[in-house]
Amino acid sequence: MTFKSKFFTLEFLKWQSKQYSYYTVTFLKMYTLLYGLWKYLFQKDEYFVLILGLDNAGKTTFLEQTKTKFSKNYKGLNPAKITTTVGLNIGRIDMHGVRLNFWDLGGQEDLQVLWDKYYAECHAVVYIIDSSDIDRLQESKEAFDKMITNPSLVGVPLLLVANKQDIPKCLTVGRIKEVFRESKHLIGRRDCHVLAVSALHGDGVHEGIEWVVHRVRRNTLRPPKKNGDS
Ligand SMILES: Nc1nc2c(ncn2[C@@H]2O[C@H](COP(=O)(O)OP(=O)(O)OP(=O)(O)O)[C@@H](O)[C@H]2O)c(=O)[nH]1
Ligand SMILES: [Mg+2]
Numbered sequence: 001m002t003f004k005s006k007f008f009t010l011e012f013l014k015w016q017s018k019q020y021s022y023y024t025v026t027f028l029k030m031y032t033l034l035y036g037l038w039k040y041l042f043q044k045d046e047y048f049v050l051i052l053g054l055d056n057a058g059k060t061t062f063l064e065q066t067k068t069k070f071s072k073n074y075k076g077l078n079p080a081k082i083t084t085t086v087g088l089n090i091g092r093i094d095m096h097g098v099r100l101n102f103w104d105l106g107g108q109e110d111l112q113v114l115w116d117k118y119y120a121e122c123h124a125v126v127y128i129i130d131s132s133d134i135d136r137l138q139e140s141k142e143a144f145d146k147m148i149t150n151p152s153l154v155g156v157p158l159l160l161v162a163n164k165q166d167i168p169k170c171l172t173v174g175r176i177k178e179v180f181r182e183s184k185h186l187i188g189r190r191d192c193h194v195l196a197v198s199a200l201h202g203d204g205v206h207e208g209i210e211w212v213v214h215r216v217r218r219n220t221l222r223p224p225k226k227n228g229d230s
Contacts, residue, residue, distance in 0.1 A: 004080045045224035046099045050118050052147060053128035054140050055107035058163040059120055062128055063104045066209055067088040067091045069202065079200060084108065096213055098224065118150035123216045125226070128199075128206065129160045131170040134135060137156040141179055148186050155221035157191035159208055191215045 019191075043207035051059045060082050070093035089104040103118055105111065125147070129140050147153065162176045173196045180194065191212055197204035216222070 001106060005048040018096075021173075042100045042120060042219045043226045044094065044097065045214055046101060047123040047213075047224050048101045048103065048121055049103055049124045049216075050115075051104040051126045051128065052143075053107050053110075053135075053161075053163075054130065054136060054143060055084060055109075056133070057107055057128040057140070058161075058199040059104050059107060059128045060089055061207065062161065062163065062197070063091050063102055063124070065199050065202045065205045065224075066093065068100065069206055070095055070209065086111070091110050093209075095183055095209070096217075098213065098217065100202075100209070100213065101118065114127040115147060116150055116152065119150055119153065119156075122153075122156060123219065123222045124159065124212050125153065125155045126159045126161060126212065128163050129176060130164055131162045131172075131176060132164045134171060137171065137176075137179060141183070141211045142179065145183050145186055148183065149192075154188075155190060155219065157212065157215035157219060158187065158193075159212055160192065161197045161199075161204075161208060162194060163197050165196045165203070166201055190217070 007055045026211050051063055063078055064076040064079070064082065067074050085104060085106040087106070089102075091102040091104070093100050093102075094149070103122070105115055105118070127144055127147070130136065133140075148158065158175070159182060162171070163175045164170055165173075173194055195204055195208050197208060199205060216224070
């Protein structure tokens with residue numbers, strides 16, 4: 001090879017490698033741009049909702065009704081087949097362009113110590129009260145007080161579900177409000193709402209979930225996660 005042809009080959013190789021790096025950078029820029037657009041258009045805001053309350057209050061029944069009402073093709077578990085929760089039940093629904101993830105924890109006394117592990121990550125709490133269990137109303141209020149005193153729940157909307165309203169002679173919503181109003185100073189400025197529900201029959205479940213969605217979306221203290229966020 002002559003000196004001239006060697007020179008031209010070298011120049012050509014340099015030019016070619018410049019072209020390659022130009023295409024690589026352009027490709028990466030396009031990829032980043034398109035991925036950002038895809039994320040913006042298709043990824044939903046995600047919120048995490050804790051379902052808490054004493055054992056037997058109806059938390060898992062409430063979750064099953066929620067999944068049945070808001071998920072296409074989901075046939076809820078037979079209520080008779082729902083047993084006490086020892087670990088965690090999860091559920092997920094999409095509505096109003098957002099995703100709600102539910103964590104339903106066991107309510108037995110020795111399992112309540114696990115509740116606070118989820119506080120920092122949650123965007124709302126649905127607290128279930130058994131309106132037919134007059135003897136344990138005070139115990140439920142104490143568990144509620146302990147929960148809302150935890151600083152990791154500051155600013156989190158609270159939905160109090162007065163469940164089992166289908167049972168004759170159960171406590172009225174008015175009575176339950178009266179009792180839980182004593183915790184007003186602990187609730188502070190958090191959004192809080194008490195709702196009459198029969199999780200077994202599904203009454204009030206839709207309204208409750210609508211309330212939660214609206215409150216978590218407007219709560220600037222706990223921004224949503226984008227799905228895909230770790
Ligand atoms: N009548 C009536 N029974 C209900 C209602 N909701 C739940 N139950 C019943 O209450 C019992 C307990 O319900 P669960 O959903 O398992 O209660 P839980 O709060 O998840 O209990 P743990 O998992 O032990 O903390 C079951 O027999 C349910 O069928 C309701 O609205 N009305
Ligand atoms: Mg349960």
